[in-house]
Amino acid sequence: MYKNYKKINYKNFNKFLTFLFYKYQRVFFASLIWKGKKLITYNIMLNIKQKIKLIENNEFHIVFLFSLLNITPNILLSYLKIGGNKQGVPLAISWKKKITFAIKWIKKAIIGKFKKIKLNSLINEIINLNYNKGLSIQFKKKAYIEGLSNKFLLKKFKYKYKN
Numbered sequence: 001m002y003k004n005y006k007k008i009n010y011k012n013f014n015k016f017l018t019f020l021f022y023k024y025q026r027v028f029f030a031s032l033i034w035k036g037k038k039l040i041t042y043n044i045m046l047n048i049k050q051k052i053k054l055i056e057n058n059e060f061h062i063v064f065l066f067s068l069l070n071i072t073p074n075i076l077l078s079y080l081k082i083g084g085n086k087q088g089v090p091l092a093i094s095w096k097k098k099i100t101f102a103i104k105w106i107k108k109a110i111i112g113k114f115k116k117i118k119l120n121s122l123i124n125e126i127i128n129l130n131y132n133k134g135l136s137i138q139f140k141k142k143a144y145i146e147g148l149s150n151k152f153l154l155k156k157f158k159y160k161y162k163n
Contacts, residue, residue, distance in 0.1 A: 020066045024049050026070075027099050031107060032117070044119065056130075067129035071136055072102045075147050082153075090147030091155060102136075109135035 025045075030042040049060040056063050067143060077088030093101075106129075110121050128134035 003028050024068045028103050033101050035098050063130055067126045068102050072098045077143055077147055087150045088146040097144050105136040105139040
């Protein structure tokens, strides 16, 4: 019954988690850089780390990683135009696109009327994502609902949808 089951080597698992965290953090840091001002974004990241440690009483790495893993999508909607309407068809995506879409949804949820990121709203969003709440979770749910409703359109693409 369990032919392909392997025992988890916790040393490798911990290395993989740190690898994932640094991948997410690098993309997140790059998305916050505005007009090449790296020093300001570095200070913002330090403020985020300190405030999340104070609020959650846990390490920033764990909270940040699990909150972003909660929002990473497994499907991407590619749009087909049928009869003048755009309909999203679910397709599997790579890890790089998963990370970029997760951070894109977070930024979309946080940016207000003045196209600026507020630090408190960013921290609240990261903490809410840890508990499967927040505005960016709604973007993910909308994508999944649209993808499931338009699953019948997959036959128009050459490749098939896999989980």
